[in-house]
Amino acid sequence: MSDKATSASEGSKARLKAYVSVGAVVILALLAWWFDPDWLYGWLKVLHVVAVISWMVGLFYLPRLFVYHADAPTGSEPATTFVVMEQRLVKVIMTPAMMVSWVVGLWLAWSGFGFLGLWLWIKIAGVVGLTVFHVYLSRAARKFAAGQNTMTARQWRMANEIPTVLMIVVIIMVIIKPFA
Numbered sequence: 001m002s003d004k005a006t007s008a009s010e011g012s013k014a015r016l017k018a019y020v021s022v023g024a025v026v027i028l029a030l031l032a033w034w035f036d037p038d039w040l041y042g043w044l045k046v047l048h049v050v051a052v053i054s055w056m057v058g059l060f061y062l063p064r065l066f067v068y069h070a071d072a073p074t075g076s077e078p079a080t081t082f083v084v085m086e087q088r089l090v091k092v093i094m095t096p097a098m099m100v101s102w103v104v105g106l107w108l109a110w111s112g113f114g115f116l117g118l119w120l121w122i123k124i125a126g127v128v129g130l131t132v133f134h135v136y137l138s139r140a141a142r143k144f145a146a147g148q149n150t151m152t153a154r155q156w157r158m159a160n161e162i163p164t165v166l167m168i169v170v171i172i173m174v175i176i177k178p179f180a
Contacts (some may be wrong), residue, residue, distance in 0.1 A: 005120040007144055023074070027152075030136070040075075040078070041111065041157075044104050044108055045108060047104050048100075048104040048105055048108060051097045051098075051101040051104065052097075052101045052105075054094075054097035055093075055094060055097035055098045055101050056163065056167060057092030057093070058089055058090070058093050058097065059094070059130065059133060059134060059161060059163040059172070060160065061089065061135070062086060062089055062090065062094065062137050062141065063156050063157075063159050063160040064156075064160060065082055065085055065086050066086070066137075066141075066144065066149075066151070066153075066156040066159075067153045067156045068082065068153070069082035069083075069086070069144055069149070070149055070156055071153050072154060075147065083144060083145045086141040086144060087141060087145065090137070090138050090141050091139065094137075094138075095138070098111060098130075098131065098134055101127070101165065102131075105127065109124070116180075117177070117179065117180055118179035119173045119174075119177040120173070120177075122179070123169075123170050123174060126166045126167075126169040126173065127170060129166045130166050130167070130170075133162050133163055133166070159180065
């Protein structure tokens with residue numbers, strides 16, 4: 001397996017495409033915000049749900065990769081493959097999905113509820129917890145890449161329950177709104 005998964009020119013093209021895509025999304029978002037059409041809130045909820053699902057998939061899958069990576073000998077071909085998989089998962093899926101979840105979620109909380117309601121603040125606290133776990137996993141991925149993992153496969157299996165508990169709290173707050 002080569003040290004680089006893509007050539008420099010492929011990386012430059014991908015970076016340019018990403019910048020153009022982000023720029024287009026920002027321009028469209030500003031136009032939508034400026035004109036504030038009636039359909040915007042519904043479509044932003046759709047975007048929020050898709051982003052949250054993508055983020056949660058990463059929060060569930062990355063610790064599972066760590067379970068297998070923890071059992072792979074440092075420097076072996078499987079360990080090298082896990083490093084690539086983990087870093088791409090964090091950079092390409094999890095972090096962008098988290099950012100979209102936060103930005104759109106805060107906009108929805110402000111425009112739909114004016115940040116009012118204890119249920120909403122408990123939900124936000126749950127999302128803060130998910131964000132802290134995300135940061136922890138991102139740092140763990142960097143440690144794995146450097147050959148410095150300190151947890152066993154069993155410990156990673158147990159850590160995988162953290163996003164499940166936080167997700168349940170968030171879903172209860174959103175659907176049941178027990179303190180509304």
